[in-house]
Amino acid sequence: MRSKYRLGIDAGGTFTDFVLAEQGGDVQIFKVLSTPNEPTKAIRNGLALIEEETGVSPRDIVSNSDLCINGTTVGLNALITHNGAKTGLIATEGHEDSIEIRLGHKEDGYRYDPDYPPATMLVPRHLRRPISERVLSDGTVRTPMDEEQVREACRYFIAEGVESVAISFVWSVLHTDHEMRAAEIVREMMPDVRLTVGSVLYPQVREYTRTSTAIVNAYLAPILQRYVEAIDGYFRELGSKHPVRYFQSNGGLALGRVVSDQSVYAINSGPASAPQAALDVAAPWGDTNIITVDMGGTSFDITLTRDGQANINKNIDFLRYRIGIPMIQVETLGAGGGSIGWIDEMGLMQMGPQSAGSEPGPACYGQGGENPTTTDANLTLGYLNSDGLVGGRLPLDVDKARAAIKAKLADPLGISVEKAAYGMFTIVNNNMMNGIRRVSVERGYDPRDFVLMGAGGATGAHITALAREMGIAKVLISKLASGLCAYGQILSDVRYNYMAPAPLRLEGAASAARLDELFKGLEARGREDLKDDGFAEEDISIRRSLDMRYVGQVHECTVEISPFEVTETSLEKIKDAFHARHKELYTYDEPRSAVEVVNVESTINGHVAKPTRMKIAPGKGAAAAIKGHRDMVFSADGTARSTPVYDGGALGAGDTLTGPAVIEEVTTTIVVEPDWTVTLHDTGTYVLTAATGDGTSAKAQTMAEA
Incomplete structure (x- = not known):
C-alpha cells in the first residue's frame, strides 16, 4: 500500500530540486540553491521551503513517505575537483602504471597536441604498490602471490595516511584467489580503510578498465560513505520508516550501503533519471523516441531514448578516467544558465565551459558576480522576468546584467548590448546542438525522428530555438520540467x-x-x-x-x-x-x-509502484492568462518587439497560443519563438509544434496528408 507521499531530491550544481508526489496525484516542485560544500544543508533548506509553502512539516513528509530518493552530485564534484580520498593501489608487478599508460589513449581532439596535459592521476606513483603474482589468460597461476609484499604495501599506506585501497591483479576475474587473499590482509592490517576489490566490483575482462574503475570507486567511496551516513541519519531523525534510496548512473535505485560500496555507480546519478521521466511525460502521445535536454545553472545534460530504451554506455572515458560499469549515456556540456561569456585570443565571442555557478552566480543575481552569463543574456533579451526566478525568491537585476555584457563583450566588440546578448544566446545554443548531435547523429540516429523533451529550469528559454535548428517539429515541456530528474527518480x-x-x-x-x-x-x-x-x-x-x-x-x-x-x-x-x-x-x-x-x-x-500523473483542469482560453507585455529580441539585429507574457498557473488544459510569446511558470520560463504553437495538455505538459511554410503546424499538416 502506497504511503501518503513520495519524495525525490536531485542535487545539481546550482539548484537542488524537490518533487513531492501525493498519493492522490498532486505533484509539486520546489527549488533551493545548492550548497556544494555542505550538501545536506540544501536538503534541510528544501524541506523547510516545502513546509513554508504547504504547511506540512519535514517530519510529516518523511515519516509518511514510502520512498525518499536522492540523486547526488557529491561523487561527480569530487571527481571534477580531484577532492576524493587519498587512495592506494595494490597491483600486479609490472602493471602498476597501466592507469598512466592508458592503453596509449589520448582524448579525441587532442591526439596530435603535444601541449595537452596528461590526466591527473587519482593514485600518485608512490602509492601504487607492485606485488609479485601472475595469473595467465586461461586462469592458471604462473606466479603465486607474495603475501609479505602485500603487508609491506599496507605498512606504507598506513604511514602515508591512505584512506581507501583498490586491489586489481591481471586476469583476476578468472582466478580470484590472489585478490581475495590480498583483501583479507588489507582488512586485517587496515580495518578502518575503505577497500575496493576489482574482480568483485567489475568482474569483466580488460585489465586497464577494471583497474581504473576500481581506483575511481576507491577514490570516491569514503566521500559517498560520509554523505550516505549523513543523509540516512537525518532522515532517520525525521522518522523515516523506509531506507533512503539513492539514484545510480545505471538508471535505477539502490540502498545507501550499496552506493557506499559501489560509489562509481553514483557519479552521474542526477541526469541519469531523465529518460524515465521523459517516457512518462510522453506516454499520452505514445512517443518512445525522445531526446531530453536539461539545462540547469551549471551544465547542459543530454540523454537519448530510442524505442523506449535509454542509451547505455560501458567502458567510457568520463572526465578522462576509464569507467567500465554501465551508465546511462549522458552528454554533459558546460552550457548552463551560469555559463560565462568571454572573448578569445582571436577576438571571437565564446560561451563557457566556465560557470558562475550559484556562488557568486550570474551578474544579475546581485551576489557579486561580474561576468556576463547565459542568464544575463536571457534577461537582457527580455525572456526572463526581472521580478525574479523561483517564484520571485531570486530577484534579477537587469541593470547589472546589461553592465556586465557591455563591459566584457559589447564594448570590446563594438556592438550594442542587445546584439551581444543575442550573440551569447546563439553561441550557447550552437554548443548545445553539437552535444545533441553527439548522442544522435554520431550514433546513427536522425534527430528529426525524435521528440525534444525540455528539462531543467533554464531549458525553456532555449527549447524552440534548439528544435528549430535541429529540424525537430515537436517539443514537450512538463510543468515539472525544472525538476524533471527528481520526478524521474520517484518513477524509477x-x-x-x-x-x-x-x-x-x-x-x-x-x-x-x-x-x-x-x-x-x-x-x-x-x-x-x-x-x-x-x-x-x-x-x-x-x-x-x-x-x-x-x-x-x-x-x-x-x-x-x-x-x-x-x-x-x-x-x-x-x-x-x-x-x-x-x-x-x-x-x-x-x-x-x-x-x-x-x-x-x-x-x-x-519494480516499484508509480505515482499518479497530475491532472490539469480545463482552461478558459489563453487570452485570459496574459499578464502583460515585454520587449523581447528574437533576431540577430537586436530589434525588440512587444511580446505577450502568459501566466502558466492561469493556463488550463486545452488552452492554445502562438508565438512569439513567453510562458512564466514558477520554476521555469518557456520562450515560444515566432511560428510555434503551444497547447497545454491535461497532464500538465505543454505541447509545442513548429509551423510549416504555409503557416499550419507540422502536426496539422501530417494529419491532413494522412
Whole structure:
C-alpha cells in the first residue's frame, strides 16, 4: 500500500530540486540553491521551503513517505575537483602504471597536441604498490602471490595516511584467489580503510578498465560513505520508516550501503533519471523516441531514448578516467544558465565551459558576480522576468546584467548590448546542438525522428530555438520540467547489474551450456538480493546483455537480449542479434565470420509502484492568462518587439497560443519563438509544434496528408 507521499531530491550544481508526489496525484516542485560544500544543508533548506509553502512539516513528509530518493552530485564534484580520498593501489608487478599508460589513449581532439596535459592521476606513483603474482589468460597461476609484499604495501599506506585501497591483479576475474587473499590482509592490517576489490566490483575482462574503475570507486567511496551516513541519519531523525534510496548512473535505485560500496555507480546519478521521466511525460502521445535536454545553472545534460530504451554506455572515458560499469549515456556540456561569456585570443565571442555557478552566480543575481552569463543574456533579451526566478525568491537585476555584457563583450566588440546578448544566446545554443548531435547523429540516429523533451529550469528559454535548428517539429515541456530528474527518480525502479567474464566462441553445446550457467547464476544472485530488499518475485524483471565481437577484432560491442534458455540452437538467435547490432553501429556485418563473447551481464529490476500523473483542469482560453507585455529580441539585429507574457498557473488544459510569446511558470520560463504553437495538455505538459511554410503546424499538416 502506497504511503501518503513520495519524495525525490536531485542535487545539481546550482539548484537542488524537490518533487513531492501525493498519493492522490498532486505533484509539486520546489527549488533551493545548492550548497556544494555542505550538501545536506540544501536538503534541510528544501524541506523547510516545502513546509513554508504547504504547511506540512519535514517530519510529516518523511515519516509518511514510502520512498525518499536522492540523486547526488557529491561523487561527480569530487571527481571534477580531484577532492576524493587519498587512495592506494595494490597491483600486479609490472602493471602498476597501466592507469598512466592508458592503453596509449589520448582524448579525441587532442591526439596530435603535444601541449595537452596528461590526466591527473587519482593514485600518485608512490602509492601504487607492485606485488609479485601472475595469473595467465586461461586462469592458471604462473606466479603465486607474495603475501609479505602485500603487508609491506599496507605498512606504507598506513604511514602515508591512505584512506581507501583498490586491489586489481591481471586476469583476476578468472582466478580470484590472489585478490581475495590480498583483501583479507588489507582488512586485517587496515580495518578502518575503505577497500575496493576489482574482480568483485567489475568482474569483466580488460585489465586497464577494471583497474581504473576500481581506483575511481576507491577514490570516491569514503566521500559517498560520509554523505550516505549523513543523509540516512537525518532522515532517520525525521522518522523515516523506509531506507533512503539513492539514484545510480545505471538508471535505477539502490540502498545507501550499496552506493557506499559501489560509489562509481553514483557519479552521474542526477541526469541519469531523465529518460524515465521523459517516457512518462510522453506516454499520452505514445512517443518512445525522445531526446531530453536539461539545462540547469551549471551544465547542459543530454540523454537519448530510442524505442523506449535509454542509451547505455560501458567502458567510457568520463572526465578522462576509464569507467567500465554501465551508465546511462549522458552528454554533459558546460552550457548552463551560469555559463560565462568571454572573448578569445582571436577576438571571437565564446560561451563557457566556465560557470558562475550559484556562488557568486550570474551578474544579475546581485551576489557579486561580474561576468556576463547565459542568464544575463536571457534577461537582457527580455525572456526572463526581472521580478525574479523561483517564484520571485531570486530577484534579477537587469541593470547589472546589461553592465556586465557591455563591459566584457559589447564594448570590446563594438556592438550594442542587445546584439551581444543575442550573440551569447546563439553561441550557447550552437554548443548545445553539437552535444545533441553527439548522442544522435554520431550514433546513427536522425534527430528529426525524435521528440525534444525540455528539462531543467533554464531549458525553456532555449527549447524552440534548439528544435528549430535541429529540424525537430515537436517539443514537450512538463510543468515539472525544472525538476524533471527528481520526478524521474520517484518513477524509477531498483536496479542492480551483475557481471561475469565469458571468453568463449559462440559454437557448440559446451559454449551454450556455459552461457546458460553464467546467466542463471547471476540472476539467482539478483533475485535473492531483491527479495532481501522486500521485492516479490512478480515485481522482478531481467534484461541480459553480452559484450561480443568477431574473432580477431580488438573491440567489442554490447548486445541486449531477452532472457531465454541458452541452447546450441538458440546461439543462432544471439549471433543474429550481434550481426544486427554491429551493422547498426558500423554499417556492415559479417554473417559468415566466427563470433565470440567477452563478458556477460544481467540487469535485475525491482519494480516499484508509480505515482499518479497530475491532472490539469480545463482552461478558459489563453487570452485570459496574459499578464502583460515585454520587449523581447528574437533576431540577430537586436530589434525588440512587444511580446505577450502568459501566466502558466492561469493556463488550463486545452488552452492554445502562438508565438512569439513567453510562458512564466514558477520554476521555469518557456520562450515560444515566432511560428510555434503551444497547447497545454491535461497532464500538465505543454505541447509545442513548429509551423510549416504555409503557416499550419507540422502536426496539422501530417494529419491532413494522412
